[in-house]
Amino acid sequence: MTKFCSVISELVSRDNILVLGHVMPDGDDISSVASLTEGLRRIGKNVRAGIDSVIPSYYKLFFAVNSIETFEQLCGFQPDLIVVVDCSSPDRVGRFQSLLRTARLIVIDHHETNLMFGDLNLIDIKSASTAQMVYNINKAIGITYDSELATTNYLGIATDTGFFKYSNTDATVLKIAAELVELGAKPYFVASVILENKTIEQLKLLARMIDHTVIEEKLAYSWLSYEDYSTLGCTEDDSSGFVSELRSIKSVEVAILFSEYPKGEVHVSFRSKQWLNVSKIAAALGGGGHARAAGCSYKNADIKRVMDEVLKLTREALVGSEYEVGQIPQANL
Ligand code: AMP
Ligand code: MN
Ligand code: MN
Secondary structure, eight states, rough: HHHHHHHHHHHOOOOOEEEEOSSSSSSHHHHHHHHHHHHHHHHTTTEEOSSHHHHHHHGGGSSSSSEEEOOHHHTTTTOOOEEEOOSSGGGGGGGGGGGGGGGGEEEEEOOTTOOOOSSSEETTTTTSSSHHHHHHHHHTTTTTOOOHHHHHHHHHHHHTTTTTTSSOHHHHHHHHHHHHHTTTHHHHHHHHHSSOOOOOHHHHHHHHHHHHHHHEEEEEEEEHHHHHHHEEEGGGGGGGGHHHHHHTTTTTTEEEEEEEEEEEEEEEEEEESSSHHHHHHHTTOEEEOSSEEEEEEEEOOOOOHHHHHHHHHHHHHHHHHSSOTTTTTOOOO
């Protein structure tokens, strides 16, 4: 039996299921948790869903996202199956990590740095999003899609491909997106909620990031301190997507944004354009991700020290790389 079939048969045979996503959730994670949870509910399962972070309010406009619960709400629940989605390592589920060994564990993910920490691991690094894998699972189970579920599932496919423009956008992505639109997904609604819903404070935060930007040929980096966020009344969610602006600069191969929020916690976001595998740098620093998009996080840290460490490693990776622009290998994401 293939791993895909094993996952389907486990999902169908268990009754009490807990679906978990990662801390600091993105659109793919929220979409995957909500779509899998709703799909399994539609075949009569007792399913609950958890994410150990505040979910940004605009995601709550999507169907089934409101039913995602907190760690406090879920710690008394005793599932016979736990499904972790879009997480490359067990610490990504935050405090839920303490529950992972209390039930059979399935991991469904698309990160090349996945540590295979489940009893059953369905990892497809060719899949552009975990939401795409969830769609294939729901389809194989025979879940009925309506416009609301289709839109929630489409959300993750759109966000993890940068709305169909990153190098992971392939024919399969577009075919699945088209299937979901046929089932009633609303692309304009998704684009409008995610891309056209900014506050003026977010734009001012972006201006600060641009002001702080340093360009060293193929490398562009910038930083936002806790003071930058707090003086504008912003949180870390307000800078989501900013690192792509750094990558968009001509001649830049790798872009890095250092963001400190809350005080002493530094998140590092890496993006690359054509050839540098940033997941290797992030993994070496305790994080993970994909070839073109990766990240790592520090606690009790000094942002300047983090910057020194990360930039040193990145400069070495750029210099030591066997590829030059003009001899670009096939993007492997
Ligand atoms: P971000 O830069 O936060 O948007 O993350 C880019 C990619 O890296 C996503 O696929 C994340 O799942 C992954 N990632 C970000 N932060 C971490 C981390 N601390 N540990 C593992 N993977 C991460
Ligand atoms: Mn994610
Ligand atoms: Mn993802």
